[in-house]
Amino acid sequence: MTEKTLRLMAVPVCVLLTAIAAEGAWSTVPLETWTRAQSMDTSIGLHPTPAEWLEQDGRLTIRGKANCWDTRLLPGDQSPDTRVTVDFTINSSAKQPRRLPPISTYRWGYHYAENVSGWDVGLVLRYRGPLNHYRLSLSGHRKELALWDSLGEFLQFAKCPVTVGAAHRLDVVSRGAHIVATLDGEKVLDYWDRNLPHTEGQMGLSVWRSDVTIDRYAVTPLSPVPLTPPKHQPDFHFEQDGEHAILFDGFEPIARFHKATRGNVGALTIGNIKLKPGNRPSYYTWYGPAITPGPGHGVLPLVGELPDALRVSRTGEQLHMAFDTNRPDTAKAEHQCVVRFDEVRGVYRYEYKTHLTFTSEGPFKINAFELIDPLTQNNRPPGPEVTYRWNAAEHRWHLYQAPDLKWYRYPLIDHLAPCANRETRWGKFTNLLYPDSGACPTFELGLDWERDPKRRFELGLCHWGYDFHHRETGNGDPVLPGHERRFSVTMTGMPMSEARKIFAASTVSPEVAEHAEAFAVFNPAGSTFAETSTRPDPKSMTVWRDAKVDAGVGRRDSHSLRIDGPGKGWVQIYQHAIEANAERWWVRGWCRSRGVTGRGLQLRTAYSYSDKPEQIFYMDARGDTEWTRFSFITDVFKKRDCTNVVFELDGAGCVWLDDVAVSALAPDQTPDQTPRPVPTDLVTRNDVLIDLPMDAEATRGVYDVSHNGHHLMLEGSPQWLQENGRGFLRFDGEEDGATIPLKPRLLPLDYKAPVGQIKTLFPLESFSYEFWARPQLSPTGATMSLLNFRWNARLEFRRFNATDGTCLLYYQNDRRLPEDRWHGTGEVRIEKRVPCNTWLHIVTTHKDGKVVLYIDGEPTGEAEYDPETPGFEFFMVGTKYHIGWAYGGGRRYRGDIGPIRLHAAALSPSGVADAFRNGWPVVEEQK
Structure with a gap:
């Protein structure tokens, strides 16, 4: 800010309402005309107990009732050139120790510092609203003065000879960016606001949890004087x-x-x-x-x-x-x-x-x-x-x-x-x-x-x-x-x-330039999906992901959000985007569907960085439906600081969403909801968490018939083929791949002690992976990945031998040890040479310190681990299985893949044998 700008701030720009105390009255402006100021500081509660303001015998007595400021404002804007004179006595102090704002981000509550540290009496200057004013604060207990600014936090802390029980006169002269305060004729503040000074607004009085008497309050306009700030002298x-x-x-x-x-x-x-x-505090960091x-x-x-x-x-x-x-x-x-x-x-x-x-x-x-x-x-x-x-x-x-x-x-x-x-x-x-x-x-x-x-x-x-x-x-x-x-x-x-x-x-x-796709802008008042944002030219900080804007379909206009199944459309809502100070939130909008199969559509509201809290609302939308209103109330947003609102389409077909809104509810608001029961044949299974039978032609993905939503999403162009009525996918070893995005049921768990690693543990201790695979002989001998979750787990085919047409099947599922600092080091590895170009039924069971590898129903290898160790390594980055390739895009698989399952228990030997005999469904040949 230039000196010229600072000089101009001394020019009066508003209508004056002069308050000069008449003889025998604390103020010429009756208290009933003063207005109570709102605070944006929610740390004090939304409705703190108001102070008592009492006019009696020409005095104003204020008794604070809460550990926060209670402020009343003199009506009318005042000049930037003003003198405020206050005669006051602090009868009893709040007796608060100095406590500056703690080190934290306060992403949704910058105004938090308004009620720190705890004071007795305050003068409000140039109030344009709860986010635009100064407050001069006095503590008789600490004998301290502070100048607080809604834009810059605490601008000054200084010793001040204010005494509890003694009468004082405080004079504050503010001219443009210059504020000078004297207490009983002694200067206690001389400050130039060189950053973003407030230039006009109302004046007022504040009290903390203390008892204060005001004998005189007078505001006097001053003649403007050109001012030049002195050179800043750091100390x-x-x-x-x-x-x-x-x-x-x-x-x-x-x-x-x-x-x-x-x-x-x-x-x-x-x-x-x-x-x-x-200036405002900008950030914090460790060093x-x-x-x-x-x-x-x-x-x-x-x-x-x-x-x-x-x-x-x-x-x-x-x-x-x-x-x-x-x-x-x-x-x-x-x-x-x-x-x-x-x-x-x-x-x-x-x-x-x-x-x-x-x-x-x-x-x-x-x-x-x-x-x-x-x-x-x-x-x-x-x-x-x-x-x-x-x-x-x-x-x-x-x-x-x-x-x-x-x-x-x-x-x-x-x-x-x-x-x-x-x-x-x-x-x-x-x-x-x-x-x-x-x-x-x-x-x-x-x-x-x-x-x-x-x-x-x-x-x-x-x-x-x-x-x-x-x-x-x-x-x-x-x-x-x-x-x-x-x-x-x-x-x-x-x-x-x-x-x-x-x-x-x-x-x-x-x-960024290479990823210029358009995202629908999230508007909590109602996303119409007509406005989009791109990475190179962002219009919003919060956008809808995965689903696409359809410019040809809309409820009231020509735009909506289209989800092709199986798939989802979702928004990650940080709590800057919606009102966070509530107990319940309302999610509502409209949906339309065509050709939806499987379990249909559901809404999931969930904390972004853990499996809880979470609420799921079933919406159905199977078959063909016209625009249908949905309405749900959730309390998940109470968990700070980020909530996912996810519309999940389970099965084929597509749905359109429009006019989706999210807002906080007042305590007396309870809008109607639109709950729908989940059909009994579509209830999620708990014994099998992934079940991909390959029994229907796959274009975008393979449906998870366990109804847990762990669909196999295809990338590249894997072919869906049939042999003897059994369906499978063929991967070319070059461009083809697939992923299984994980639902919260399978997301990694925290392991915080003693080294503080988060999201590193597989959520199951007893489980079984099941695959049907027919690897081709690798022409280059390069390793091919069937299953990968970043570092661990891995199921790969290695060391191809063209002479006998075999390869080495390698399975890795390491454990995290208590002393591990980064990767899990408790090795759990099994290798077995297997034939290529032959269907293999592969099962790995995990339970009670032992992993067993089965090939075609027979146990062929095992590895032991300590079941008292924290768990199987499952590092959070990616949050999806890679099938037919590895995390990062390498180790492409050449061959065929049949049914894939994850059982939520270790299959018994007889259970594995039964899965080998009966686990691949035969369906009618599809042409």
Whole structure:
């Protein structure tokens, strides 16, 4: 913001309502004309107990009843040039200790800081709404004053000689961006808001859970005076706040340092980081670095306790400090940090330099070496139906320098994991989030160690859409004890004038440009599917996935969402998009169907990152139906912070959805619902979780007759053929493949102790895989994959012998051991040489520490494992089985595949023999 702009703020732009107390009255404006202000802070409850406001004997007495502000506003906007005079007495204090906002993202509640730390009396200035005002706060218990800003959080904390039980006069003069406060004639605040100052609005009074008397309240307009802000003079120093070390610039808190007690236990976490004086806190991050495999996210713990662990050698115009991090079995690091103010850009610079040495006893195989992982605060705007709103940070793009040194960008769309992990150059490079009217969060990195050519450095948007990995990754060579790495990380801001030029010079990353398909925009008020968004030109942060927009069919217009079966259409709703402060939510809309078979259509509402909570609503839609209304009430959205709304079509045919809406319900709202019973012959089976009999011609997929929805989805062009009435699929070994996307019943489970790995365990302990397969002799001898779930499980054909026409069947289903840090290391492997070009009935049973391999009904091999270990390895990435190829696209299978089943128990030898004799249905030949 320019000085010229700041001067212009002193010009009056609104109608004045002057409130000057008459003799014998606390105010000339009767209390009944004042209005109560709403708060967007839902941490205090939606309906906190209001304070008592009582006029008596020319005084105003206010008695707070809750641990939050209660505010009344003087009617009428006031000039940006105003004096407010208040004579007051704090009769009893709330006696709250100082407590600055905790380190967290608060994606749906930036206004949370409004009621921290706990005060006694406050003056509200330039109130334009709950998201646009200042509050000057006083605590008699702490003898402290603070200036709070709905855009920038706490702008000032200062000692103030206010005393409980004593009469005081507070004068506040605000001219444009300049605010000066005196208490009993002594200056206690002198602040210039250089960022995004509020320029007009109402004035008011606030009280916390305290008892306050107001003897006089007067607002006087002042003549405008041109103002020039002085040069910013930084004064960096630390203050202790409980377990936090707070970094201040003068009286403004700009970062909070904390040693984590959960999650990344012991990690130095830096939160509520401000990039510019008066700016909003932008993000938090740990600083370690993080090296996996390792506990939690692998962050090296801080050595020592705060504040002594931060060895400060200089304060004032710059702050210099040193600290150490160490994980004895992995690495130790020495860090130097300089915090300074960039006068040219008008932003802060947090400059870290690190010297790290690996201390493992032997070679250390690195999975990821992550320097920082900033988690942004409120970078998603509230949706149109949200009641309790916040000031969004505006970020829509991640701009980065690629290995060719050119600037590229990708959009911050929640589900962009395949397109949003981009390689950057090795050495020195910059990346930033754009736009941001305050200052664009900018990261300057320097990598000063020899690169392993098998590894790369990449930037990544986490799949939940709020944090930004900066990490080295790839399948490189192990590093040896004593291996050293030096690197630097600078966290700073970039003015929009500069960032705008970089954005104009950038191009959409090639990976994003290659995926330019259109997605229907999610509108919680009602998705009509007429508006679409693409990755290169995103119109929305939240979109419908998998299903396609049909521009030829609609209920009231010509657009709808079409789901071809078996398939689904779904939206992942982060709680910025809908009102989160409710007990129940209403999902409703319209559907139409043609030729639907199988179980029909159902709606699943489920927490995105676990199997619970979940609710399923059966919708039927079998056969041909015209537009039919559906309406369901769910409470799954109570589980923060993300909910999937999934319409699942089980079977062939297609359905169309239109005018789909999602909204919070008030306690007294209970709309009609449209429940439908599930036909008894379509109830999901519990004994068999996947049943693909290959008894009908497959085009898009093979139907799961267990009704669990684990359909085989085809990719490429596998052929459906028949021999002697038995159907099967033929894979060409080049382009053909298939997947089985998993429903929550089979999604990986958490294994958090002792190393913090999540979503790594198969959900069953007793089970059986069953396959019919006829592998062809590989012309190249390359391994062919029949079953794969990323690292584990695997069923493959290897070591082909053209002489005798055989190959080696390889089965792997490893266990996770308690000490495992990354991959499961409890090997469970069976090998058996089998003939090619011959149908094989393959079953593997798992139970009580033993895996048995059966071929054509007979046991042919086994492996043992410890049943007390955590479980079978089943790593979450992908959440689908790959059939006829491996995760990542390799090891293509050449041959035929018949029925596939997953039994939820270990089949007995007689059960396996019966499946061999009777498990492949014979159907009428289809032509």
